[in-house]
Amino acid sequence: MYQSNIYEYLENLTEHQLLICKDDKEAIQIRDIANLLGFESYVLPDIRVSAGEDLRTYDEEIYRLFITLAAYHQSQNKKVLISPYRTLLIPFPKPEYFGKHTIEFGDTLDLAALKDKLYHWGYHFTDITASAGEVSFRGDIIDIFPIDAEQPYRIGLFDEEVETIQHFDEATQKRILPKEGEDELDHVTFPPTFLALDKAQYDSLKSRVAQSNYDTFVKDIDSLGLWHLDELGESALAQFNSVLTSNLAAELDEIYELDAPMIPRESFMLPVVPESKRYRDLEVADPNKLLESHQDKKITILAKNESIVRGSDLASFEGIEFVYQEGIVNLMSADRLILSLNKPVKRKKVKKATIILDELKQGDYVVHENHGIGIFKGIEKRDVLGAVSEFVVIHYQNEDSLLIPVSNLEVIDRFVADSGTLPVLDRLGKTSFKKLKGKVREKLFAIASQIINLSAQRHLKKGIVLKTNLEEHTIFMAKAGFIHTEDQERAIYEMLDDLSSGRMMDRLLSADVGFGKTEVAMNGMYVAVKNGYQAMMIAPTTLLSAQHFKSLKERFKDEEIRVAKLDRFSTAKQKREVLVGLEDGSIDIVVGTHALLGAKFKNLALVVIDEEHKFGVKQKEALKEISIDVHLLSMSATPIPRSLNMAMSQVKTFSEILTPPVERQGVRTFVKSYDEKVIKEAILRELRRGGQVFYVFNSIAAIEDKKKELLDILPTLRIAVLHSKISAKETEDEMMKFEDGEYDLLLSTSIVESGIHMPHANTMIVDGADNFGIADLHQLRGRVGRGSKEGYAYFIVSDKDRLTEQAKRRLLALESHSDLGSGAVLAFHDLEIRGGGNIIGEAQSGHIKQIGYSLYLRMLEDAIKELSGQDKEVSQHVDMKLNVDAYLNEELIEEDRLRLELYRRLSLCETTGEVYEISSEIEDRFGKLDRVTKQFIDVIVMKVLARQQGISKVSSYGENVFIEFIEEGKDRVVLKSPSKDDDDIIATAMGYLK
Known part of the structure; x- marks a missing residue:
């Protein structure tokens, strides 16, 4: 397509027109010309979808399509519509079904009618509004996130009158107050998320979708609505006066050969923009x-x-x-x-993770720090001695139940077992769990003291000072061939500060695969070599070291820096040469596996260790020896828990990269029933674009049969088979061949997890997805879509009608959140807990299995704190037994899970400031606090104050308030309250504590 042709054509255009082009890139070029010529230009997204495919996966693009079409129809100015041809194969709604609804300050709302309208307009009703297209009604607060808004709105009502309209932050759920000089919002206008339908139209569409022949996981308007518009829509080519911007015959032939779109091929027999006679590009x-x-x-x-x-x-x-x-x-x-003079615009898109819900669901396993593992049964209200409060109920062996006051929730944790093993319930009142905890504590002290000693040895040594020439370094960073994300830049500069500080660096860098850890490491190596020193990078597998070697050679090729590699594929002669070169200093940087551990260096200054937790015990010892008097950067692809991060901060410094690279795309996720057609189409779709496929099948016994099945479907497929029974060496050789393109498909158990970067494999099929946890599925899905190509993940279930509700919800969450959105936060949380095990090493996993990751980490954190002399009172509990009504009122916060999450966050507060902050958040999200809720906040404030003053128990009986201390021999204090009323008791206790 030539810009000159388009320019001359648009210069003479007098009517509204739809310009049809090849793809996104061309659409942008046409938009630039139209804008220059004074047109309002509306660009439709490039939606590459086949007829009948589940559109839930294409949510974002469909929203953009609707918003753009609506804006185009409403504009009265000189305008053009621009669209990639693939998008036009979807039926387009008729203009009259795009609507808008406005709510103004001071309006009186008919809530029932508003709810009906939002329902028929396609909004999703949820208890937390966190994504576009969601709405929640909570008492006198309505939260709505229109699909065309940057941020969601919170509408405050007084009875049914609109009293306030404000934005709020979907990540924290807190209101955003207008900045100084900004006006308050006086209205909110929202479009439908689907179409502006009335009840009759909605019901008719719904019944057409329910009878659809297309196979999707769930048949609803979100997934199939557009394919069944009938009288609500027509083809775009019938709606608009259209012209092709270049000859698209070849592209159209390919589509009509592979697919049978709903729009006939003849519709594209359209005029083509003529060649320009006046202009040239x-x-x-x-x-x-x-x-x-x-x-x-x-x-x-x-x-x-x-x-x-x-x-x-x-x-x-x-x-x-x-x-x-x-x-x-x-x-x-x-x-x-x-x-x-403009440069091409780089799109930056980072999804924020929504509130982390430590979602405890009924039936989940929890671990109580004194009583061990039980099953969480929910929240119950109980009346104890005339005062009402809420308790968390936990069942142990023999159906024994334990009631825990909600003000003491910090004593329980979700029990995250080692990848899916089922825990054994403990018995109440038995001391076996106490003994087990004692044993684990001894072990943990040994680990903690080892970590601390090693760190002390490093701290005593003076670090090699590596100075950075900022000007030179900026040029080196600019040659990376991409724009660094903010996180990458921060990690690089933090590391450079460490290297020049005169102290020994011991930094841990945590980031998902493909987020640019290697780039950060290379900046450190560059500085080391520029200062006349050597650097080494060591990885647990040959495959990883080969990948790093490729990246380093590429990155340092113009820098006169000599890079070498040492692993089991190096010949004896190459090995000798490398070892000599390291000793005499003629090699600057070396990459390799543990084959490097015995090497002698002339002047080594920096050691980079990738995925340290995957090395064996002996290798770890050798690594410690090498890195005792040089700078150390460890890299990990599993996130590290925040709590451990804090405890270790005395020992290691820490960087995290959470932003995906600019060009990285999301992963389209489909949930499908097992069907040979689906499998065949998924594999062919990837092979057609020159890619490779991961096929995850989690049964070693049946994996060879699965290979035969796949060969029956596609006889020429080249398949590699991998699982844990195959030796490490063979696994690695097969992976190398797969990376070199000798296979089309890698059939394996779920061992294709972290650490591998396979830019050509961008389709992942998970067979039997209902047997995986959400964390595992999210982690597996992260293996594809790593280059600039879009990834596809197919989660295949054997029989969707027999799935549990929970499995269904889990899969749908993954399907509609292709980025790190709320569906994946849970996965991130599970992973984060596992990441903690990685830092400490595998040898301890036996104990982790028995007491669960979270309690294990908490105990490790305490041990590190205690040994490094941070807090004397590591964690001490205050027993709050005041005879007052105190709980979060369910009339204010209806959803159990939201109350539970708030109870949990309140019980973990360490300062009164944190408590009041959560209290104002509750008021903000749910409305004015009532008496019992206020009193609960007071109880938590007193608990924090009591902990700070060494008090073990605050209780009351009648008009007396009792204060007891941890310190032995200190007398208890008895206070007299003016009456038995709740507010008097609270005022008396609070007065003493303050």
């Missing part, structure tokens, strides 16, 4: 030269803003017209010259 290397030789023409310069013009060293010529807008257009004719 330009490649611009030096704008000044062009300006000089074409001074006689009318010159237009396109730039985003004045700074770009000032920074571009343009020579000043007479009569240049400057147009300040985005876009790139470079054209010339006999009397015109159009030049752009």
Whole structure:
């Protein structure tokens, strides 16, 4: 497609038109020209979907399609619509079904009618509004997240009258107050998330979808609505006056060969934009030269803003017209010259993780720090001695139950067992759990003291000072070939500060695979070599070391830095050469596996260890020896728990990269019933675009049969089979072959998890997905979509009608959240807990199994604190037994899980400031606090104050309030309250504690 053709065509265009192009990139080029010519341009997203496919996976694009079409129809100005041809294969709604609804300050709402309208307009009713298209009604608060809004809105009501309209932050759920000088919001306008339908239209569409022949996991309007519009829609080509921007015959042939779209091929027999007679496209290397030789023409310069013009060293010529807008257009004719100074725009898109719900669901296993493992049964209200409060109920062996006051929830944790093993319930009143805890504590002290001693040895030594030449370094960073994310930059500069500080660096860098850990490490190596030292990088497998070697060679090729590799594929001669080179200093950087451990260096300054937890015990010892007097950077692909992070901060410094790289795309996720057609289509779809497939099948016994099955479907498929019974060496060789493209499909158990970067494998099929936890599925899905290609994940279930509700919800959450959204936060949380096990090493996993990760980590944290002399009172409990009504009222917060989450967060508060912050958040999210809720907040405040003062128990009986101390021999204090009333008792106790 030539910009010159489009420019001349649009210059003469007098009517509204739909311009059809090949893809996203072309659409942007056409938009730039239309904007320059004064058109309002509306660009539709490139939606590559086959007829009948589940559209839930394409949520974001479908929303953009609807928002853009609605805006186009409403505009009265000179306008064009631009669309990639694939998008036009979807039926388009008729213009009259795009609507808007406005709620203004002071309106009186008919809540029942509003709920009906939102339901028929496709909004999802939830208890927390966190994603576009969701709404929640809570007493006198309505939260709504319109699909065309940057942020959700919170509408506060007084009875049914609108009293306030404000934005809130979907991640923290807190209101955002207007900044100084900004006006309060006086209205909110929202479009439908699907179409503006009334009840009859909605019901009719719903019944058509229910009878659909298309196979999706759930048949509803979200997944199949667009394929069954009937009288509500028609083809885009029938709706608009259309023209092709270039000849698309070849592209259309391919589509109609593979797919049978709903729009007939003949509809695309359309006129094509003619070739330009006046203009030609330009490649611009030096704008000044062009300006000089074409001074006689009318010159237009396109730039985003004045700074770009000032920074571009343009020579000043007479009569240049400057147009300040985005876009790139470079054209010339006999009397015109159009030049752009803009650079292509990089899209930055980072999903925020929503509130982490430590979701305890009924039936989950929990571990109580004194009584061991039980089953969580929910929250119950009990009346004890005339005062009402809420308790968490836990069942142990023989149906014995334990009631825990909600103000003491910090004594329990979710029990996360080692990948899916079922725990054994403990018996109440038996001392076996106490003994087990004692044993684990001894072990933990040994581990903690080892960590601390090692760190002390490093701290005593003086570090090698590595200075950074900032100017040189900025140039090195610019040569990375991509724009660093903020997190990457922060990690790099934190590391450079460590290296120049004169102390020994011991930094842990945690980031998902493909988020750029290696780039951070390479910046450190660069500085080491520039200061005349050597650096080494060591990885647990040959495959990983080969991948790192490739990256390092590529990155350092212009820097006169000599990089070598040492692993089991190196010949004896190569090994000798590398070892000699390291000793005499002729090699600057070496990458390898544990084959490197015996090497002698001339002047080593930096050791980078990738996935340290995967090395064996002996290798770890050798690593400690090597790295005792050099700077150390350890990298891990599993997130590290925040709590452990805090405890270890005395020992290690810490960086995290949470932002995905700019060009990385999400992973489209489909949940499907097992069907050979689906499997065949998924595999072919990937092979057609030159890629490879991961097929996860978690049964070693039946894996060979599965291979035969796949060969029956596609006889020419080249399949590699891997599982844990195959030796490490063979596994690695097969993986190398897969990476080199000798296989099309890797059939394996779930061992294809962390650490491998396979840019060509972008489709993942998980067979029997209902047997995996959400964390495992999210982790597996993260293996694909790593390059700039979009990834596809198919979660296959054997019989969707026999799935439990929970499994269904889990799979749907993954399907609609292809990024780290709320569905994956839970996964992240599980992973985070596991990441803690990694830091400490595998040898302890036996104990972790018995007491669960979270309690294990808490005990480790205490041990590290105690040994490094941080807190004397590591964690001490205060027993609050005041005879007052105190709980979070369910009339205020209806959902059990939300109350539970707040109870849990309140019980973990360490300062009164934190308590009051959560209290104002509750008021913000749920409305004014009532008496019992306020009293519960007071009880938690007293608990925090009591802990700070060494008090073990605060209780009351009648008008007496008793205060007891931890310190032995200290007398208990008895206070007299003016009456037995709740507020008097609370005032008396609070007065003493404050």
